[in-house]
Amino acid sequence: MARWAPDSRGRLENAAFELFEAEGFSATTVPEIAERAGLTTRTFFRHFADKREVLFADGAMSEYAQQIIADAPPGLTPIEVVRHLLHQSAEEQFSGRADRIRRVRAIVATDPTLRERELAKRHELSTTAEAGLIERGVDEVSARLLADLAVTVMYLAVDRWLASPDSESELTTRIDEILDAHSALHADHRAPRPR
Template sequence: MARWAPDTRERLRAAALELFEERGFAGATVPDIVARAGLTERTFFRHFSDKREVFFGDDEIPALATAMLAAAPAGPPPFAVVWGGLHVLAVERFEPRREQMRSARRLIRDEPALRERDLQKQDALREAIAAGCLARGVDALTARVVAGITVDLLQTALDEWLGDDDVAPLTAHLARVRERMRAVLADPVE
């Protein structure tokens, strides 16, 4: 198969996840990954900055959030824009890769360096959403609240969805977590 095949990134990701499952994260090297995928190290580094990025996709999600907020019409409130974006991500990016993501989540949970990177990626998404809201003219406090709620909502829904043997789509988990957040926030403060 040609090195420039359109599925190269996914071949690398699949090979890496197989090796991480077999040997653990530390036990699998980039040369092992490319050998399994039938590609070169140079090709690997065109797609990922290091083997941790197999899980996190470099800066794809924050970049998508930035582009989505910039392209959205001026009228809708910021959370409405982000909510629509979460649905697009759920359907187009996450739901087709559920089993792969389940495996990745287990590995991330077991590896401190990956947990740290996961938190960094969540923070990068939070910052991208806040910056996108600010660029839309939203005040700083609202931008931070929208960004924080969005990332927590997404992470909670992903954890529920990946830990659930039910076939409910991620979008259903997003809606359920959003409703739970709404109920919790509606409780009177004592």
């Protein structure tokens, strides 16, 4: 077996997805993934810390989100910063990946440890966004609420996008729909209550 093989990471991902879907996540071993990809177990561990990371390999996502928040135009309001973050993430991180995301979600849904890992990932993203908003001068309570909102909106928008992926640009439309629904809900609560 060659020490170096082209697109070894992609081959490992494909092999892992096929095995997770056919055999189940918990029943699949790293040596099986490496063998199916025609690579060594050592090569697997050069690319992934463990088999879960094949599904959650977006470890740089938190740093990416923090950078987008830091680089957002200075005149934006906090909710506009959230919209900017979500739009940029949709265009740069999700475009062209609908099939992969759909497969990841289907696999995650079958395994409680993966669902737990996904919740941890959501928390990590929220914490990072919160820190980024605080750096921009947003107070701690507002930053926490907006960070949680950003993560929830993205997950809801992706759900809707995957249910009817008419076009790659539709994810930003879904984001806007959910943010607008949130704004309308907030406006309804500010209206005087009937006596």
